[in-house]
Amino acid sequence: MIDIGEVAKAVGASETAALLIKNMLDVPTKKIGELLGDCVSHWQWCNRINIAEKAYRKLQEKNIDPRALPPSFAVPLLRDAGDVEDEFLQDLWAALITSATADDRNVNIAFVDILHSMNPSDAIFLDAVLRTQHAGRDGRIEAVMNASTLTQEQATMSSHNLARLGLFNVTGNRLIDIAFFFLEACGSDQTLIEGLREKQKLLPHNLLSE
Numbered sequence: 001m002i003d004i005g006e007v008a009k010a011v012g013a014s015e016t017a018a019l020l021i022k023n024m025l026d027v028p029t030k031k032i033g034e035l036l037g038d039c040v041s042h043w044q045w046c047n048r049i050n051i052a053e054k055a056y057r058k059l060q061e062k063n064i065d066p067r068a069l070p071p072s073f074a075v076p077l078l079r080d081a082g083d084v085e086d087e088f089l090q091d092l093w094a095a096l097i098t099s100a101t102a103d104d105r106n107v108n109i110a111f112v113d114i115l116h117s118m119n120p121s122d123a124i125f126l127d128a129v130l131r132t133q134h135a136g137r138d139g140r141i142e143a144v145m146n147a148s149t150l151t152q153e154q155a156t157m158s159s160h161n162l163a164r165l166g167l168f169n170v171t172g173n174r175l176i177d178i179a180f181f182f183l184e185a186c187g188s189d190q191t192l193i194e195g196l197r198e199k200q201k202l203l204p205h206n207l208l209s210e
Contacts, residue, residue, distance in 0.1 A: 058098040059098055077096070092186045095185070096187075099185045106185040121155075122158045124158070130189070131147055135174065136203055
């Protein structure tokens with residue numbers, strides 16, 4: 001059992017740090033590790049079950065039978081899915097389970113890594129780009145704001161994060177192939193995906209930076 005007071009001493013923190021956490025949870029410091037572990041575990045399994053239920057319904061709708069997935073994909077997916085409470089993101093995780101069950105091409109750990117690194121605003125941003133069919137970097141933030149509930153700050157931060165995840169090319173002018181494969185694996189409308197692909201083909205290329 002973890003004694004948070006002893007942990008505070010070990011890392012050189014003041015006793016008030018442990019006291020603050022104790023006051024937050026209103027339990028003795030010696031019980032905090034046990035309580036927090038139980039709470040986190042329960043919360044994560046609730047998230048996993050909710051996502052699994054969504055995935056099962058999607059599989060039923062598509063008449064797809066559940067099957068075993070490679071542990072190298074399934075274990076990280078289930079581990080990371082435990083941290084997902086947002087309803088919209090849960091739908092994406094469920095869609096990824098469904099597409100991976102249906103097609104081995106979607107059994108890709110990169111999709112799990114991308115999804116785990118996205119917050120709800122990032123998912124909304126990407127969805128808005130797809131729905132608005134906005135090709136190019138100029139005006140993208142404004143287009144996303146007009147098509148969603150994101151503020152300018154949220155949209156800007158999401159734009160940077162999605163670029164950091166490698167979904168946009170170096171200039172930020174277009175989504176790259178893995179972004180489209182990821183969107184497809186997460187259940188986005190295929191017609192919208194192909195439409196945006198075609199629009200991006202019309203953008204001028206900068207051979208030196210792209």
